[in-house]
Amino acid sequence: MKKKNKSEKVCPCGRIITDPKNKTGLCPKCQKTGVNIGGALGLAGIVILVKKHSGKIMKGAINVVKNLK
Numbered sequence: 001m002k003k004k005n006k007s008e009k010v011c012p013c014g015r016i017i018t019d020p021k022n023k024t025g026l027c028p029k030c031q032k033t034g035v036n037i038g039g040a041l042g043l044a045g046i047v048i049l050v051k052k053h054s055g056k057i058m059k060g061a062i063n064v065v066k067n068l069k
């Protein structure tokens with residue numbers, strides 16, 4: 001059995017993080033992946049917001065049409 005150094009950080013992917021200044025707990029490769037996932041989630045959030053907003057606009061438009069009749 002190999003003893004693990006307590007100060008040694010290991011990335012979830014299994015890579016040992018050699019950078020002592022690393023505070024994320026992720027290796028550089030996973031940091032990039034994390035940024036990509038974060039960006040994708042942000043994009044998904046924007047799409048959801050736009051969809052919600054467009055739904056409101058649609059309802060508003062329907063109300064305007066009803067009021068015109």
Ligand SMILES: [Zn+2]
Nearest residue numbers: 011013027030
């Ligand atoms: Zn990693």
